[in-house]
Amino acid sequence: MAGFLLIATVNAHTQTSAPIPSVEVCQLTRNPTLYIGKQVAVVGRVTQAFEDFSVHDEQCPSLQNSVILAYGDMKENVEYWKHFFHVELPDTTFLHDREAKHFKDLLRAFRVFAPNGDECGPERCSFFRVSATLTGRFIAMKTANASHIGSCCALIIERVSGVNATRTEVPFGGVYRCEEQEWNPTAIERTALTSPDSQQTDSRDPRAARLRVFSRIAQHWYDPDIANGNLEIATGGWTSPDLLRRYTIRPLGTGEGLIVTRQVCHATIQYDENP
Secondary structure (H helix, E strand, O other): OHHHHHHHHHHHHHHHOOOOOEEEHHHHHHOHHHHOOOEEEEEEEEEEEOOEEEEEOOOOOOOOOEEEEEEOOOHHHHHHHHHHHOOOOOOOOOOOOHHHHHHHHHHOOEOOEOOOOOEOOOOOOEOEEEEEEEEEEEEEOOOOOOHHHOOOEEEEEEEEEEEEEEEOOOOOOOEEEEEEEEEOOOHHHHHHHHOOOOOOOOOOOHHHHHHHHHHHHHHHOOOOOOOOOEEOOOOOOEEOOOOOEEEEEEEOOOOOOEEEEEEEEEEEEOOOOOO
């Protein structure tokens, strides 16, 4: 009888502590209906900004590379996403341990203002690129064609582990002086700016085409290459990873040309880094 109880206890423990499957972001976004309601562990880069809390994988197609996130103990958020995706889940919670606190602190570390004085924030002024393993319940539309809503799915986080942070080039502090130069390209120069690259075979990528334009602008001023910079969605400009160099393009009107502005900032007082 004692042996039977021991076997039963071992079997029960085995059933309740079954390993949680590790799933890539790309797997979730490509086949979301396979994982609805399941507990999964997802590894990826995490971003948190205004109306954005998500995990990403840059190996996925550009329009399908993120999963919305919500903490399991934030009941109103959880209920919202359950209702949005029409999915029922068991009660969820969130483990508030040291790793979770470290995770949240990293996501909240960013500049409020850029070196040039513009309002900044976590969208482009984060001090860290944060990745982690997120374990929780996955929810998605029960139909396969839910890509029209942007992110196809959400993960209700119950535990955070394996937090990793890489320091970005965003400067921690300091006082900066910024200078601007303008360039009014001639008609021939404008054509050279926007002409396709003979070595570029995929002309359907608007981001790549935009980067080629800014690369040629950098060459005009004999500046370093712009490969690691950021395209600004709101202004259509480009900013270097350290926020100290920026290009913007302003059309003057139909057939009237354009003005290219180069802004470069230099530190006059540099603070010790201790974000």
